[in-house]
Amino acid sequence: SNVNETAAGEFLDMYNTEAQRVFSANAAVSWAFNTNITDENRQKSIQSDLQTDLWRQNMSHQAAVFNTSGFDPDMQRQFYKIKDIGTAALEDVAKLEELNSVLAQMSTIYSTARVCLTKTDCLPLDPDITREFEKSRNEERLRRLWVGWRDESGKKMRQLYTQFVDLSNEAVKTLGYADTGDYWRSKYETETFEQDVASLFEELKPFYTELHAFVRRRLKAQYGDSVFPASGHIPAHLLGNMWAQQWNSVQNLLMPYPDQPILDVTAEMVKQEYTAERIFHVADDFFASLGLTPMPQEFWNGSMLEKPQDGREVVCHASAWDFYNGIDFRVKQCTEVTMEHFSTAHHEMGHIEYFLQYKHQPVVYRGGANAGFHEAVGDVISLSVETPKHLHDIGLLPTLVENNEADTNFLMAMALQKIAFLPFGYLIDQWRWSVFRGQTHPSDYNKAWWKLRCELQGVSPPVARTEDDFDPGAKFHIPNNTPYIRYFVSFVLQFQFHKALCDAAGHTGPLHTCDIFNSTEAGTKLGEMLSMGSSKVWTEPFQALTNQTRMSAQPLMDYFQPLMTFLQKENGQDKGWQPDCPNLDP
Ligand SMILES: C[C@H](NC(=O)O)C(=O)O
Numbered sequence: 372s373n374v375n376e377t378a379a380g381e382f383l384d385m386y387n388t389e390a391q392r393v394f395s396a397n398a399a400v401s402w403a404f405n406t407n408i409t410d411e412n413r414q415k416s417i418q419s420d421l422q423t424d425l426w427r428q429n430m431s432h433q434a435a436v437f438n439t440s441g442f443d444p445d446m447q448r449q450f451y452k453i454k455d456i457g458t459a460a461l462e463d464v465a466k467l468e469e470l471n472s473v474l475a476q477m478s479t480i481y482s483t484a485r486v487c488l489t490k491t492d493c494l495p496l497d498p499d500i501t502r503e504f505e506k507s508r509n510e511e512r513l514r515r516l517w518v519g520w521r522d523e524s525g526k527k528m529r530q531l532y533t534q535f536v537d538l539s540n541e542a543v544k545t546l547g548y549a550d551t552g553d554y555w556r557s558k559y560e561t562e563t564f565e566q567d568v569a570s571l572f573e574e575l576k577p578f579y580t581e582l583h584a585f586v587r588r589r590l591k592a593q594y595g596d597s598v599f600p601a602s603g604h605i606p607a608h609l610l611g612n613m614w615a616q617q618w619n620s621v622q623n624l625l626m627p628y629p630d631q632p633i634l635d636v637t638a639e640m641v642k643q644e645y646t647a648e649r650i651f652h653v654a655d656d657f658f659a660s661l662g663l664t665p666m667p668q669e670f671w672n673g674s675m676l677e678k679p680q681d682g683r684e685v686v687c688h689a690s691a692w693d694f695y696n697g698i699d700f701r702v703k704q705c706t707e708v709t710m711e712h713f714s715t716a717h718h719e720m721g722h723i724e725y726f727l728q729y730k731h732q733p734v735v736y737r738g739g740a741n742a743g744f745h746e747a748v749g750d751v752i753s754l755s756v757e758t759p760k761h762l763h764d765i766g767l768l769p770t771l772v773e774n775n776e777a778d779t780n781f782l783m784a785m786a787l788q789k790i791a792f793l794p795f796g797y798l799i800d801q802w803r804w805s806v807f808r809g810q811t812h813p814s815d816y817n818k819a820w821w822k823l824r825c826e827l828q829g830v831s832p833p834v835a836r837t838e839d840d841f842d843p844g845a846k847f848h849i850p851n852n853t854p855y856i857r858y859f860v861s862f863v864l865q866f867q868f869h870k871a872l873c874d875a876a877g878h879t880g881p882l883h884t885c886d887i888f889n890s891t892e893a894g895t896k897l898g899e900m901l902s903m904g905s906s907k908v909w910t911e912p913f914q915a916l917t918n919q920t921r922m923s924a925q926p927l928m929d930y931f932q933p934l935m936t937f938l939q940k941e942n943g944q945d946k947g948w949q950p951d952c953p954n955l956d957p
């Protein structure tokens with residue numbers, strides 16, 4: 372009845388006003404904890420999260436009073452989202468506090484862990500150990516850091532993680548979900564989501580297998596065959612990254628044509644005395660060139676763009692923050708002057724641009740059309756920025772060499788970032804979904820993790836692993852409870868977005884040479900999609916931009932096709948690996 376509808380409208384207005392007050396207060400306390408990890412700030416953050424969860428519970432109960440069946444679809448969607456409160460649904464307040472406390476403890480362990488190679492020389496992950504992984508070619512030192520990091524991070528949180536799983540599952544079952552994975556997947560509003568990502572992964576496997584074979588051969592030449600197991604796996608500590616998730620840091624060993632330019636602008640940025648701030652201004656210039664919203668002054672005032680040097684412990688893993696007050700939007704990044712951080716800055720600024728584009732929406736709609744969209748925005752921009760032509764235009768690539776060999780080197784550099792990542796991006800939540808479902812018991816946590824790493828990624832542990840270890844906990848997103856399939860989805864979507872934006876910008880020629888810089892046509896189409904936030908099911912904004920209604924690996928495969936042809940010729944039949952995992956109890 373319209374009395375009900377009028378009252379419902381007033382409820383939504385109240386919710387929207389209150390939510391901005393509650394969420395921005397919580398964001399401020401959480402920001403204080405993440406940028407200054409102390410016992411006091413952790414306790415304040417736990418209490419703030421608890422109060423925010425209780426407020427969401429209360430709002431959900433008030434919303435449940437309304438019979439929304441006769442309401443218009445938009446109102447129904449807003450009520451659905453107000454009631455979809457996830458783990459905040461845990462009725463037992465003591466358990467709810469325990470859940471928030473366990474998460475805050477795991478986050479602290481991860482972000483304050485240090486590896487002591489000598490009594491006095493204790494290194495944090497960022498920037499020290501990460502820099503070693505980027506630069507060192509000393510197999511023994513890399514192995515010690517690889518084991519040491521896992522001893523100081525994952526190994527210390529196995530029990531906490533088990534507690535988290537039980538509490539999170541109990542909470543979402545209150546809302547009728549089978550388990551936490553069921554709840555996380557429901558956010559994609561796609562019945563066939565789990566099958567869709569599985570078939571995308573199958574479709575992309577041949578590309579990964581060719582890249583893996585080429586990289587393995589080059590690394591064998593560098594480190595000697597004896598370091599490599601007969602099964603065909605690549606030992607995880609040799610790929611330039613603590614988790615072997617992207618391999619750009621060892622690209623100087625991997626260029627098809629070493630006498631052609633290598634696409635790494637780190638040295639040039641250092642030579643030009645780039646600062647963290649300048650990296651973010653270069654990124655900002657690109658968004659502005661598209662006619663999108665430049666970063667507001669509050670962004671520059673409030674962000675933490677460098678690791679503090681005053682002894683404070685901070686969460687260095689980069690992130691972007693919406694304070695839900697329409698004013699404060701910040702990035703927290705321990706920026707180093709490297710190509711990887713240059714790319715990460717664009718990634719994080721993509722999140723901020725999304726926040727800015729949908730800040731007029733009701734709070735319940737201030738999110739990505741789905742989480743993969745949010746992870747894709749900045750990366751789409753980077754696909755233009757990282758072209759040799761664009762890097763030359765902004766003065767980071769002094770000589771622009773345009774020939775087939777340089778082109779192959781460029782595609783290899785992009786494949787080490789995008790193709791290398793695909794199995795990793797896919798397997799993290801394969802592991803977590805199996806844990807949440809009860810298919811993987813705590814007694815098998817590590818075995819199940821390495822089974823996936825060995826089978827899907829063709830990467831193996833450099834030393835024996837047992838159930839004393841908890842290697843999933845050594846990757847940020849597990850202790851910090853950030854779902855991960857969103858990155859796999861993003862790596863597929865971003866090439867569909869890139870193709871659509873390049874078409875809008877009037878690009879002709881191969882997709883991998885497209886640079887949409889200064890294209891307000893592309894910017895307008897992107898802005899229209901971003902401004903919708905999560906007000907509609909993702910297929911609607913997706914279709915508006917791409918004229919497609921499904922995720923497709925085709926644009927990604929078209930982009931890399933010239934490299935695949937090269938790799939297939941190089942590899943012949945010397946590719947692939949046995950599923951069984953070396954260094955793991957059978
Ligand atoms: C790919 C993912 N990106 C991110 O966390 O922003 C990662 O770093 O593991």
Ligand SMILES: [Zn+2]
Nearest residue numbers: 718722745746
């Ligand atoms: Zn992100």
